[in-house]
Amino acid sequence: MPEKLTQGTTSNVNLDAIKLQPGAVMQIQSCDETGQARHDVRFIGVIRGNSVLVTVPMIGGTRMWMKPGGDFILRGFNGRYAYAFTSKVIRAREQPFPYVHFSYPHSVEYKAVRHSLRIGVTQPATVTTTANSPVAVTMLDLSASGSMIESPESLGNVGDLIHLAFTVPLEGQEVDLSIAAVIKNIYQTDDTGRGRIGLGFEDVSQNDNLILHYFLEIRQEEIV
Numbered sequence: 770m771p772e773k774l775t776q777g778t779t780s781n782v783n784l785d786a787i788k789l790q791p792g793a794v795m796q797i798q799s800c801d802e803t804g805q806a807r808h809d810v811r812f813i814g815v816i817r818g819n820s821v822l823v824t825v826p827m828i829g830g831t832r833m834w835m836k837p838g839g840d841f842i843l844r845g846f847n848g849r850y851a852y853a854f855t856s857k858v859i860r861a862r863e864q865p866f867p868y869v870h871f872s873y874p875h876s877v878e879y880k881a882v883r884h885s886l887r888i889g890v891t892q893p894a895t896v897t898t899t900a901n902s903p904v905a906v907t908m909l910d911l912s913a914s915g916s917m918i919e920s921p922e923s924l925g926n927v928g929d930l931i932h933l934a935f936t937v938p939l940e941g942q943e944v945d946l947s948i949a950a951v952i953k954n955i956y957q958t959d960d961t962g963r964g965r966i967g968l969g970f971e972d973v974s975q976n977d978n979l980i981l982h983y984f985l986e987i988r989q990e991e992i993v
Contacts, residue, residue, distance in 0.1 A: 781876040800840035825867040835861040846979040887912040894935035
């Protein structure tokens with residue numbers, strides 16, 4: 770098991786310690802040039818001590834050319850931790866489906882994610898409840914664990930489950946997210962039910978977690 774980290778600290782561990790599961794979403798980025806785009810892939814498995822197997826990324830519907838010997842950074846999010854390691858392309862294969870062998874890393878950078886990281890936003894979103902039609906709301910802040918929204922009407926009571934749909938910019942594209950959330954707090958401002966509502970995210974998928982953390986880290990860097 771990796772050593773216990775405080776939030777925001779980084780350690781180096783071996784790949785086995787991360788306990789990656791087949792199908793986990795990762796991102797790869799070429800080291801050949803600065804500013805290279807990140808591409809989504811899925812983890813397949815490892816040949817321990819020899820190679821890491823992931824799917825071949827697609828670019829505009831075409832498989833990305835993976836030149837043997839090319840250096841890449843592989844990143845991902847595993848529960849509470851973000852990880853990254855550098856690896857070389859060994860060989861891409863076509864059968865039984867397109868995948869690529871990367872060299873087995875000597876170590877992996879493993880960072881405790883700052884769950885408290887919360888950024889202010891002003892963007893439209895949609896809330897769907899079990900009782901009402903979709904309601905257009907405004908997100909006022911966002912973290913990996915929840916959001917504060919402003920709603921023109923009541924969305925339910927504390928403890929009720931809703932779904933929050935919104936988009937985040939990622940590598941020049943708009944990525945749609947739909948996340949289950951529980952109403953944690955209600956701050957009504959008038960008799961109509963209009964007001965601010967605190968939401969806590971529930972059962973966020975690994976893919977959505979990765980997208981959220983990546984977006985939050987980028988926005989934090991922009992603010993700083």
